[in-house]
Amino acid sequence: MQTRTPIKIRGYHLDLYGHVNNARYLEFLEEARWDFLERQVDISSFTGSGLGLAVVNININYRRGAYVGEEIEVVTSLAKLGNKSAVMHQDVVLKGTDTLVADADVTFVVTDQKAQKAVTLEGDLRAILETWQKNSV
Template sequence: MQTRTPIKVRGYHIDLYSHVNNARYLEFLEEGRWHFLEQQPEIDYLMTSDLGMAVVNININFRRGAFMGEELEVLTKLAKIGNKSALIQQQVVLKGTETIIVDADVTFVVTDQKNQKAVVLEGKLLELMRQWLISAE
């Protein structure tokens, strides 16, 4: 499933060049990922099993500035599952258009919260994440 998270550009998002500061896009993308996770089936499994999620890499491309008052949407989908990591693809677009403001590939791992180490994506966890992947197609 691809989710769409609305963001309205506010004054506190703007830098001295009158557009959204580049660091704010990381916050927009994080909001989109949280929204994505909240929409997934059985997400409570992660929350109750001493597992966490950690971003290990973000590749971001800035395509166009966003300005005060503009309405944006963060599009988020799970794109790939590996052995110990997975890839979420995201775009920030101008709402109601196909104008891309930012696109990003976000690699994350699932961690054992007690040991603070990445776990192998297998068993129930892999089954759960495959549901997220299938619903994105």
């Protein structure tokens, strides 16, 4: 599944130079990942199962400044599924256009909250993640 999460750029998102501060993109990307997950699973059931999600790496490429009053969309999809980790790809675009503002690859693991360690992505868990990936194409 691919989701599109709209965000309006506000004055408090800006830095000294009048464009969105690089650190704010982490928040935009996080908001979009939550949106993606909420459309896929019941978050309370997931966390109630003793599993959690942990980001282990983020790579962001900044392509164009974003400015107050502009509207962006964060397009999120599951790009890669490994043995113990997966990668979400996120494009930040000007809403209604193909203009790329930033793009990111976010690597995450599914954790056993009690043991505080990553679990192998297998069985039912892997099947669920594979449907997310298949629907992202």
